[in-house]
Amino acid sequence: MSTEQKPLQSGFGFHTTAQEALAGRDLSGKIAIVTGGHGGIGLETTRVLSKAGATIIVGARNVKQAQQQVSQLSNVEVLQLDLSDPASIDAFAAGFLKSERQLDILINNAGVTAPPEIKDFRGYDTQLATNYLGHFQLTVRLWEALKKSGNARVVSLSSIGHMDGQVDLSDLNFNNRPYNTDISYGQSKTACSLFAIELDKRGKEHGIRAFAVHPGGILTGLTRHLSDEVLALWGVHRDAAGNFISPEGFKTVEEGAATTIFCAANSALEGKGGVYCEDSDIAELVPDDYTERRGVRGWAIDPALAASLWEQSEELLNIPHGTIPQ
Template structure:
């Protein structure tokens, strides 16, 4: 049954933290993977899940740096993962699958925003390739472990940036239209939302449910490639030590991690999936021309577009069509 894109009145909100979402829950025996789980909201997601007893595997490009950051936490493993490198993704999946463990929570958290290089070695748009395609490939690679859980959840981080407009399927990599980094980022996050819609449809019979998440506006390292003038337009000032000061409207990292954790563990979402969530609840569907910095636009949850994107993604990554449905446990 399709889950309504309608708030559940969960009782949580924009100020809720990941720790508050997990209050009273024991995740002992559960296994989670968090990409980019050693910084920003990824770190807070890792900290919250591990603190509740889960074993958390963190995918990180710099293993030494991640191990140093995560050293104070228990139940943590780090495996190298570069979402811009297809071979690295395959190696990560192979290492995890070799442990023969079930995967209960897959949090697709890592991402880039406004990077200096706008295309990768394949000629793919960097936002699209890293934020979306890398996670698509990773999920397919880990499918056996997700099915083995029998009750797994996949959480894909989207963004309110999806409101910039729908995906241009005829020019995914800005080969013909002028490059616009805001549009590029927004389309990659629309793709993440559509991914959750189609993955949920394909996975539900195997006990795999999927959700897209807008974590909220967070001042983190993702803003490092923006100029001071661009930051000023958001009421943000870059400090000499690399931190940021804002005039308001931003969440803390702990608050930003709350919806990811809620989607991963909340009993309220049992039997549900394929929806876009924010502020610890299912988001409201809003009109395409809504000026609100919240809610989800139709093009980010359209099942027809979701299936189309899935097929295109299989082609781009040379994955046989229907692979995710045919893999054996």
């Protein structure tokens, strides 16, 4: 049964923290994978899941650095994962599948914003490849482990940035149009939302439900490639010591991880899926020309577009059609 793109009136809001969004749920015995779960909101996501009793596998490019960052947490493993490298994704998934464990929670958290490289070694737009295609491939490879759970949730990090970039199926990699960093990022985050829509459609008969998440504006390592001039457009400045000073409207890391935790574990979403969420609730569907930076635009949850993007993603990644049946 499809879930309506309409707020549940969850009782949570902008300032809800990840710990609060969990609502006291015990996750003992649950197994979760969190990509980029060693920094920023990913680390807070890992911390809250760990504290609730789950076993977490963190996928990280720099394993040693990630191990240091999660060293104080219980039940956390770190495995090498580079989402821009298809071979690394396959190796990570194969290693997990070899353990014969079920996968109860998959959080596609890692990402890049305005990286210096415009295209990867395949000629794919770097933001699309890392933020979306890498997670698409990872999820497909982990399909059997998700099915084994019987009650799994897949959470993909989208963004309000989706309002700045619709998916252009005729030119995903900017081969025939001028490259624009903001449009590229927005397209990648629209793609993450559409992925959740189609994945939920394909997975719900197996107990796999999928969600797209806008975490809110948070100053984390994701902004490392942005210039001070670009940040200033958002009202972000540095103090005399070089530390960021953010205006009203930005969240703390604890608040930024809340909607991820809400979608991954809160019982209010039991039996639901295929929706875009923000502020620890299902987001409101707003008109396409809506100018406020909240809500979800129709193009980010369009089922026909989601199905077409899925098929094109299979082709880009050389994944046989029907690997995950409709």
